[in-house]
Amino acid sequence: MPSVEHNPDSVTQSEWSPHILLTFLQSQSQNALTRLYQRPSSCLSIFRLLRPLERQLIMNILWLESATPLSTMSAWVTQEGKKPYSDSLSTLARLHIIPNSTTKLALNATFRASLRQAITGGGTTGSFGVPAEPDPQHSPPDIATLDAYALERWETILHYMVSSGTGQHPTKPSQEVLFLLQRSGLMTRVHGGVLQITSSGFQFLLHDPHAQLWELLLQFLHMAEERQMDLVEVLSFLLMLSTMELGREYSTENLSPTQSAMLADLRNYGLVWQHSTSARQFCPSRLATTLTSSSPPLPTSRSTGGGSHDQGFIVLETNYRLYAYTDNPLQIAVLNLFVNLKSRFPNLVVGAITRESVKKALANGITADQIISYLTTHAHPQMRKNKPLLPVTVQDQIRLWELEKNRLKSQEGYLYTAFASQADYEYVLNYAKQLDVVLWDNPTKRCFFGSLDGHANIRGFIERRSAGIA
């Protein structure tokens, strides 16, 4: 049994933020989670999303038939490992994988049985999908076709978001996708009923495709609850997709009605491919099969995001000029959000980062840090020889432009003044400070400024006090 102290991740991992799906699962009931854990594919996918220490804890006790005393396990933990260890335990308890207990450690019985089955194989539940019989009329698409299909669907969505409000008319995604974008607050209907991108939509565009995909899918899960779909079925279908094999056809026959209905939505996002809407086979695309893994969700040649080093295409010079070696309309559209583009060649766009272009981006809700991190992750391999990667002048200037925008900070509230005596003032101020609503105070002027939400309390306090005196 490997011990926790030898795990190099044990100290740093507490800084990792958990995957957003796990955060969502933690808000679900124990009942729902136990039903989800009945499927080996769900257990394996969730296991893959956990942090290394959590995975190790599960592995340590997976094959034990009886519960381990808590003291035995904690004997392995070093002094500095204590915090990550207890963090991990509490995450696992919230996921109901290791139920909270003060004396014993044991896996949730359902989870244990399913994960064992996922690892050893066996069982006839078809939880990892049932491969379809080859259909003589329709041969399954090859991987290149699937990738092109997924990319086309996904980029249609992103491109629609980027070019909204610019007067261009890109291909519209389906109504369901538009509705989802609106519900998630990434786009909003402005007067005239035209959809326009919001500031959180802009931030969304700068994320890597994996995060974008999950953000949309989580929104989809929230909507599933409202549409009276069974959340466990929806989730387990997504997790099942994530364990499927790319380029293989699966049969729709074992799917529940809810899951069959989902196929239509997933086609819209480019997660699955079907040769017709009533087909009895479906193919998961790379977007689907990488949902719970760390490999890139889109084929690498024309990826729209992702931070992998061999895909960088941006060269930024100290004179604020920017050269982007790309012909991808989506990448160009994203750059257009904060770069003043001047000329375009078959494989290259040239532009400059100017005060105006950055101000426009800031006004749209993009932050300086987001711009800088986008430029960093997409820097051309040539740029990687530089240390630091981006010219410091440009980085600093982008930050300064952001500061310039925030020269004025405003907070609504009430100014309390004209106190009868110093003691009176201090008494009320003290109370307000305990509530943590004081934004500014000055004893010599005998006045202070309190935030809006503290006003009702402070007024009540003063009224009670003057009533007490009178």
Added chain:
Amino acid sequence: MKAIKGVLLTCDSAVKQILLTMNEKESFIIEDLDDYHVVIKADEEWRVRRELEAELEKNTYSLE
């Protein structure tokens, strides 16, 4: 004791001076607290922000 509803503006002293000059034209300041803080009328905030923006814009130069 008095409570006056308003908006607390936190700014640097240069911006504060511009605000004071603007206030002479059309009064909106309720209380001048110190070098970095003023309280203004809540419904004037967006007008003040717009005018301040225009004023600051005069002091920047563009290459274009």
